[in-house]
Amino acid sequence: xxxxxxxxxxxxxxxxxxxxxxxxxxxxxxxxxxxxxxxxxxxxxxxxxxxxxxxxxxxxxxxxxxxxxxxxxxxxxxxxxxxxxxxxxxxxxxxxxxxxxxxxxxxxxxxxxxxxxxxxxxxxxxxxxxxxxxxxxxxxxxxxxxxxxxxxxxxxxxxxxxxxxxxxxxxxxxxxxxxxxxxxxxxxxxxxxxxxxxxxxxxxxxxxxxxxx
Amino acid sequence: xxxxxxxxxxxxxxxxxxxxxxxxxxxxxxxxxxxxxxxxxxxxxxxxxxxxxxxxxxxxxxxxxxxxxxxxxxxxxxxxxxxxxxxxxxxxxxxxxxxxxxxxxxxxxxxxxxxxxxxxxxxxxxxxxxxxxxxxxxxxxxxxxxxxxxxxxxxxxxxxxxxxxxxxxxxxxxxxxxxxxxxxxxxxxxxxxxxxxxxxxxxxxxxxxxxxxxxxxxxxxxxxxxxxxxxxxxxxxxxxxxxxxxxxxxxxxxxxxxxxxxxxxxxxxxxxxxxxxxxxxxxxxxxxxxxxxxxxxxxxxxxxxxxxxxxxxxxxxxxxxxxxxxxxxxxxxxxxxxxxxxxxxxxxxxxxxxxxxxxxxxxxxxxxxxxxxxxxxxxxxxxxxxxxxxxxxxxxxxxxxxxxxxxxxxxxxxxxxxxxxxxxxxxxxxxxxxxxxxxxxxxxxxxxxxxxxxxxxxxxxxxxxxxxxxxxxxxxxxxxxxxxxxxxxxxxxxxxxxxxxxxxxxxxxxxxxxxxxxxxxxxxxxxxxxxxxxxxxxxxxxxxxxxxxxxxxxxxxxxxxxxxxxxxxxxxxxxxxxxxxxxxxxxxxxxxxxxxxxxxxxxxxxxxxxxxxxxxxxxxxxxxxxxxxxxxxxxxxxxxxxxxxxx
Numbered sequence: 025x026x027x028x029x030x031x032x033x034x035x036x037x038x039x040x041x042x043x044x045x046x047x048x049x050x051x052x053x054x055x056x057x058x059x060x061x062x063x064x065x066x067x068x069x070x071x072x073x074x075x076x077x078x079x080x081x082x083x084x085x086x087x088x089x090x091x092x093x094x095x096x097x098x099x100x101x102x103x104x105x106x107x108x109x110x111x112x113x114x115x116x117x118x119x120x121x122x123x124x125x126x127x128x129x130x131x132x133x134x135x136x137x138x139x140x141x142x143x144x145x146x147x148x149x150x151x152x153x154x155x156x157x158x159x160x161x162x163x164x165x166x167x168x169x170x171x172x173x174x175x176x177x178x179x180x181x182x183x184x185x186x187x188x189x190x191x192x193x194x195x196x197x198x199x200x201x202x203x204x205x206x207x208x209x210x211x212x213x214x215x216x217x218x219x220x221x222x223x224x225x226x227x228x229x230x231x232x233x234x235x236x237x
Numbered sequence: 238x239x240x241x242x243x244x245x246x247x248x249x250x251x252x253x254x255x256x257x258x259x260x261x262x263x264x265x266x267x268x269x270x271x272x273x274x275x276x277x278x279x280x281x282x283x284x285x286x287x288x289x290x291x292x293x294x295x296x297x298x299x300x301x302x303x304x305x306x307x308x309x310x311x312x313x314x315x316x317x318x319x320x321x322x323x324x325x326x327x328x329x330x331x332x333x334x335x336x337x338x339x340x341x342x343x344x345x346x347x348x349x350x351x352x353x354x355x356x357x358x359x360x361x362x363x364x365x366x367x368x369x370x371x372x373x374x375x376x377x378x379x380x381x382x383x384x385x386x387x388x389x390x391x392x393x394x395x396x397x398x399x400x401x402x403x404x405x406x407x408x409x410x411x412x413x414x415x416x417x418x419x420x421x422x423x424x425x426x427x428x429x430x431x432x433x434x435x436x437x438x439x440x441x442x443x444x445x446x447x448x449x450x451x452x453x454x455x456x457x458x459x460x461x462x463x464x465x466x467x468x469x470x471x472x473x474x475x476x477x478x479x480x481x482x483x484x485x486x487x488x489x490x491x492x493x494x495x496x497x498x499x500x501x502x503x504x505x506x507x508x509x510x511x512x513x514x515x516x517x518x519x520x521x522x523x524x525x526x527x528x529x530x531x532x533x534x535x536x537x538x539x540x541x542x543x544x545x546x547x548x549x550x551x552x553x554x555x556x557x558x559x560x561x562x563x564x565x566x567x568x569x570x571x572x573x574x575x576x577x578x579x580x581x582x583x584x585x586x587x588x589x590x591x592x593x594x595x596x597x598x599x600x601x602x603x604x605x606x607x608x609x610x611x612x613x614x615x616x617x618x619x620x621x622x623x624x625x626x627x628x629x630x631x632x633x634x635x636x637x638x639x640x641x642x643x644x645x646x647x648x649x650x651x652x653x654x655x656x657x658x659x660x661x662x663x664x665x666x667x668x669x670x671x672x673x674x675x676x677x678x679x680x681x682x683x684x685x686x687x688x689x690x691x692x693x694x695x696x697x698x699x700x701x702x703x704x705x706x707x708x709x710x711x712x713x714x715x716x717x718x719x720x721x722x723x724x725x726x727x728x729x730x731x732x733x734x735x736x737x738x739x740x741x742x743x744x745x746x747x748x749x750x751x752x753x754x755x756x757x758x759x760x761x762x763x764x765x766x767x768x769x770x771x772x773x774x775x776x777x778x779x780x781x782x783x784x785x786x787x788x789x790x791x792x793x794x795x796x797x798x799x800x801x802x803x804x805x806x807x808x809x810x811x812x813x814x815x816x817x818x819x820x821x822x823x824x825x826x827x828x829x830x831x832x833x834x835x836x837x838x839x840x841x842x843x844x845x846x847x848x849x850x851x852x853x854x855x856x857x858x859x860x861x862x863x864x865x866x867x868x869x870x871x872x873x874x875x876x877x878x879x880x881x882x883x884x
Contacts, residue, residue, distance in 0.1 A: 043426035043427065044427065044428040044432070045426055047426065049349040049350070049422050049427075052421075052422045052425060053349065053350065053419070053422045056418045056421050056422065059452060059453065060414055060452040060455075060456045061456070062456075063454075063456035063457055066457075067456070067457045067459075067460035067461070068460055070490075071460070071475065074486060075482070075483070078481050078483075079480075079481060080480060080481040165467070165471060165472065166472040166473055166474060168474060168480055168481075169474055169475075169480055171474070172467070172475050175473075176463070176467060194874075
């Protein structure tokens with residue numbers, strides 16, 4: 025085999041040593057993963073929407089008349105609106121974290137990552153508080169169709185937020201110990217993809233579940 | 238066995254850095270070729286298991302009013318036969334080919350994420366063992382593979398049979414999604430320089446489409462069984478009719494996965510056949526572009542036809558018409574493929590090797606299955622055929638006449654590349670004729686039985702229905718298939734050691750995998766080839782081929798095979814052939830045991846839940862789930878920060 029010829033071939037195609045598209049494989053894989061996640065959440069949302077308003081007995085999400093009586097809904101709108109706001113703001117902090125990482129500003133890269141994680145943690149804690157409040161009101165996972173579809177959908181999302189918080193803190197720790205600098209900012213970017221995805225899904229879930237009666 | 242161990246080179250001498258062998262090297266391997274072989278061997282074993290289940294069914298149905306198996310066991314047998322064949326045998330067999338062949342076809346040294354590849358194999362391995370343990374205890378899923386809720390909720394299926402279904406398939410589904418993400422990225426991102434999308438081998442193209450179908454369709458299925466799992470294990474109400482649940486919710490979610498699944502099982506096979514036919518017709522694939530786009534179209538339309546499985550539930554004329562039309566529409570790209578295969582053979586110099594015979598039989602048998610498919614695409618006609626043996630006939634012509642024949646064709650075609658040795662052609666012909674005659678004896682009479690009204694999934698039938706003779710013929714046919722499969726299995730085992738030495742390109746095939754030794758060295762390509770055309774080994778001047786050793790296939794391939802050793806020596810002197818990746822300075826990812834540990838954690842998480850619905854001390858074994866979650870979490874971190882794998 026003619027090795028010099030092969031070397032020429034490499035020189036003629038410098039892009040090859042990276043990837044065919046020029047896109048990092050990890051990033052591409054993550055987009056594929058997000059595509060799959062869309063279908064996971066999509067099926068859960070479809071289930072929730074198919075069962076919206078079809079529960080045979082209370083508790084119900086919103087105020088309504090049932091068997092001639094007025095039944096109060098379980099949703100606590102101020103709380104969920106507040107934690108939703110925090111979650112969305114954490115996405116902004118995620119953008120700042122990535123920008124600081126790319127600049128090589130390790131201090132702020134770490135700080136913004138931790139701040140993003142705290143935002144996610146507040147959302148998750150709010151969800152735990154909300155759940156305990158609902159259980160107190162008599163809404164469990166097996167009460168009715170609403171309970172089942174609500175807890176599975178929001179719980180699945182909450183699990184994603186929790187995993188994301190651990191993910192972000194791991195990134196922050198890597199930045200803090202000096203193992204994650206601007207040359208590896210792609211790792212923060214992928215973490216950001218995940219975090220933004222979790223937020224975007226909540227932007228779909230929040231109005232469908234909480235706002236539309 | 239090291240990849241170079243079976244290569245019979247007369248002047249071979251021990252290499253300085255031999256590739257490691259032994260059990261531990263297989264457990265920790267991240268080499269796509271070894272993982273492909275592991276997938277293939279495991280899946281072929283479960284093909285035999287699924288086949289034995291089918292034989293038991295046929296023994297039971299051979300004569301009327303038989304009591305060879307009980308009704309309850311019969312339910313488990315037909316359910317497990319379907320699930321084993323789909324999830325444990327056919328999908329993993331295609332995955333074996335994805336693993337082994339795709340990186341070779343696109344000129345890559347491995348897949349994009351080698352450890353993730355090992356992970357998906359081990360998750361499959363644990364899942365399939367867990368799943369099949371159920372039938373050994375006579376506790377197998379017993380609802381049919383579609384597991385219609387609410388019949389499968391705790392109320393109507395109180396045993397743990399269906400827990401095996403939801404938990405086992407959860408594990409297997411995860412494995413498929415992980416593997417497919419890997420293949421999507423590999424195909425899009427790891428192609429050799431010059432291999433544009435429209436220069437990719439057709440098998441690679443259809444693998445890409447299949448992988449996209451898997452990551453999307455499997456996700457829907459994951460949610461369907463997660464909801465069923467929550468209903469059964471944690472007491473939710475998703476499929477509880479008493480709580481107002483919709484009995485059609487499961488059916489929609491299931492078939493939204495179930496129909497793309499049909500294409501997941503046939504598209505890769507169409508790809509294999511589209512490689513075999515041109516090679517043995519000595520002609521390029523007829524209408525390559527149209528073949529690609531019809532594949533994309535089948536994948537796309539495959540998402541819009543799921544409700545044709547549900548005509549009998551009464552969705553109303555508008556939904557029925559829509560799904561009838563979309564289903565018939567799929568006949569168009571499929572028909573295009575059939576005619577392009579015929580066009581490929583037309584005027585070609587056809588060589589009737591076993592691989593070619595299986596591919597030709599595939600076209601014929603798959604077309605029969607396709608035509609009966611169009612018949613029950615018409616909703617009124619389907620109402621007559623639903624739940625009869627007509628459907629069984631149709632689906633077996635598609636799965637057996639399509640998927641299985643195509644897979645066998647692929648195995649005869651690529652076995653020399655994988656093992657370095659040819660399968661026996663004489664045994665192959667015996668295998669082919671036994672299989673073809675056996676399958677038609679088995680499945681063709683089912684059309685008539687169905688039209689006479691014999692229902693599916695019933696464990697016996699009365700003496701006076703006019704079903705007796707045909708059922709006996711069918712059972713006899715199934716044993717002919719079994720005999721053929723036995724010949725095949727023996728051929729596979731014996732040829733591994735004693736088959737004729739293949740050489741790099743025994744068939745004179747055009748794609749990149751045939752440019753390297755058989756079996757390929759661990760690094761696949763010593764230098765990454767540069768691709769200038771769709772069929773790099775059939776086109777271009779060998780002196781200007783950009784590093785592809787066999788620029789042009791020899792006119793007479795028999796001669797190439799006879800001269801295999803000489804040819805090999807010319808292009809690959811033995812000392813170079815035996816050089817390890819280390820000697821050549823090629824960086825390959827080191828072996829890792831974290832994939833198997835992570836896979837055990839993931840599997841344990843789901844397996845533990847089986848004990849939640851048991852009484853007594855066994856109940857507390859569900860804490861294995863907690864152990865599983867802990868192992869999973871720990872291994873994810875170990876996996877992510879493993880030295881030598883960080884980017």
